[in-house]
Amino acid sequence: MPDPGPSPLQSVLPSRPVLPFGTAAPPVEPPGPAGAPPVEPSGPAHSAAALRRILRGPSGLGTVSLHWARPEEPPAAAQPVTPAAMRPIPGLYHHPVPEPDPVRVEELSRRIKSWAVDEVQAFPPEWEDQFDGFSVSRYMVACHPDAPTLDHLMLAARLMVAENVVDDAYCEDGATTPDVGGRLLLAHTALDPVHTAKEYQPAWEESLHSDAARRSYRSAMEYFTAAATPAQADRFRHDMARLHLGYLAEAAWDETEYVPEVWEYLAMRQFNNFRPCPTITDTVGGYELPADLQALPAMQRVIALAGNATTISNDLYSYMKELRSPGRHLNLPVVIAEKEGLSDKEAYLKAVEVHNDLMHEFEAAAAELAAAWPDPRVARFLKGVAVWVDGNHYWHASNTYRYTLPDFW
Ligand SMILES: CC(C)=CCC/C(C)=C(\C)COP(=O)(O)OP(=O)(O)O
Numbered sequence: 083m084p085d086p087g088p089s090p091l092q093s094v095l096p097s098r099p100v101l102p103f104g105t106a107a108p109p110v111e112p113p114g115p116a117g118a119p120p121v122e123p124s125g126p127a128h129s130a131a132a133l134r135r136i137l138r139g140p141s142g143l144g145t146v147s148l149h150w151a152r153p154e155e156p157p158a159a160a161q162p163v164t165p166a167a168m169r170p171i172p173g174l175y176h177h178p179v180p181e182p183d184p185v186r187v188e189e190l191s192r193r194i195k196s197w198a199v200d201e202v203q204a205f206p207p208e209w210e211d212q213f214d215g216f217s218v219s220r221y222m223v224a225c226h227p228d229a230p231t232l233d234h235l236m237l238a239a240r241l242m243v244a245e246n247v248v249d250d251a252y253c254e255d256g257a258t259t260p261d262v263g264g265r266l267l268l269a270h271t272a273l274d275p276v277h278t279a280k281e282y283q284p285a286w287e288e289s290l291h292s293d294a295a296r297r298s299y300r301s302a303m304e305y306f307t308a309a310a311t312p313a314q315a316d317r318f319r320h321d322m323a324r325l326h327l328g329y330l331a332e333a334a335w336d337e338t339e340y341v342p343e344v345w346e347y348l349a350m351r352q353f354n355n356f357r358p359c360p361t362i363t364d365t366v367g368g369y370e371l372p373a374d375l376q377a378l379p380a381m382q383r384v385i386a387l388a389g390n391a392t393t394i395s396n397d398l399y400s401y402m403k404e405l406r407s408p409g410r411h412l413n414l415p416v417v418i419a420e421k422e423g424l425s426d427k428e429a430y431l432k433a434v435e436v437h438n439d440l441m442h443e444f445e446a447a448a449a450e451l452a453a454a455w456p457d458p459r460v461a462r463f464l465k466g467v468a469v470w471v472d473g474n475h476y477w478h479a480s481n482t483y484r485y486t487l488p489d490f491w
């Protein structure tokens with residue numbers, strides 16, 4: 083498939099002031115009465131042009147200050163960057179991203195490893211190669227190019243590492259145990275604190291240091307809540323509860339050897355999903371999408387579609403890795419093949435089409451919302467989610483340590 087070039091949400095970078103940690107964005111009146119004004123009928127050209135105008139951000143008198151603060155670090159290294167070896171899935175709709183700033187990647191790698199090894203003991207020494215091969219720094223710099231400082235990037239990197247520690251230690255490839263529900267709930271309390279009788283509170287607090295998963299969640303959440311507003315922290319807790327519900331459904335189907343219908347699998351994957359990563363784009367970017375705008379049904383639809391597209395992208399890039407794992411690892415191609423009687427190749431190619439449909443639905447919903455709610459914070463958040471989707475694809479397509487593709491082409 084020819085490279086479709088930058089997504090409509092990528093074409094301009096809205097300019098916004100960077101707010102220091104924890105500062106709530108100044109209130110801006112939504113554009114109209116309670117309900118959003120009707121989106122005028124528009125064809126693709128109209129909405130793309132409207133979207134470009136909206137995403138360009140405010141212009142005219144008094145807006146000159148609405149420009150991003152330059153990152154505190156020195157500019158990127160002048161030497162040419164060796165682009166990562168990319169192998170995009172043929173026919174997969176995606177947008178290219180600029181090579182992540184190598185200066186930021188190198189410094190973030192140093193800081194996140196120090197946190198993982200020295201602060202929280204996130205993994206045993208025998209997992210060090212896997213940790214390095216995950217390339218979390220290249221991932222996060224690609225997904226959050228608007229992060230004003232490395233401290234902001236560390237917020238995302240710690241949570242990404244912690245989320246994967248929990249997935250690997252509790253849910254992946256044979257790690258699932260019959261008591262996974264109890265273990266996940268207790269790990270979740272490292273994000274969503276227990277408030278209980280005085281006599282029992284110390285035992286809970288001590289539990290947060292008892293395994294790598296809880297140590298990682300507790301520490302990453304402590305840094306996050308220090309930087310985020312209360313509303314952003316509560317949003318994240320809610321998104322992580324969704325994620326853990328998805329893990330539990332996956333574990334229950336694994337335990338009972340149930341193969342879901344395709345729609346059931348897609349429903350589960352909307353919860354066992356990258357959602358908690360793009361939805362922190364405002365905290366990592368140093369601004370806030372207010373809770374009332376984040377909760378808009380139209381915004382919720384955009385977030386769900388973006389998360390679904392990113393997660394089915396993972397199903398496609400991790401297909402070979404999962405075929406090699408113990409037992410039957412459910413992913414979209416495997417479920418389509420089983421439930422629709424297709425060959426492995428036919429099912430995989432159909433899963434690529436499902437991914438592409440999700441991407442087009444996401445971009446259309448984002449463009450419609452940006453036009454309906456021309457609030458600069460909505461535009462910036464939508465762009466941040468789109469950039470996360472594209473950065474996530476870049477990481478999957480270039481992580482040849484972790485992923486290989488089937489020979490279907
Ligand atoms: C980082 C994060 C919030 C992950 C959420 C759920 C998750 C682990 C994925 C969407 C990745 O899926 P999967 O478990 O298939 O991971 P790999 O394919 O092993 O990379």
Ligand SMILES: [Mg+2]
Pocket residue numbers: 396397400401404413
């Ligand atoms: Mg996978």
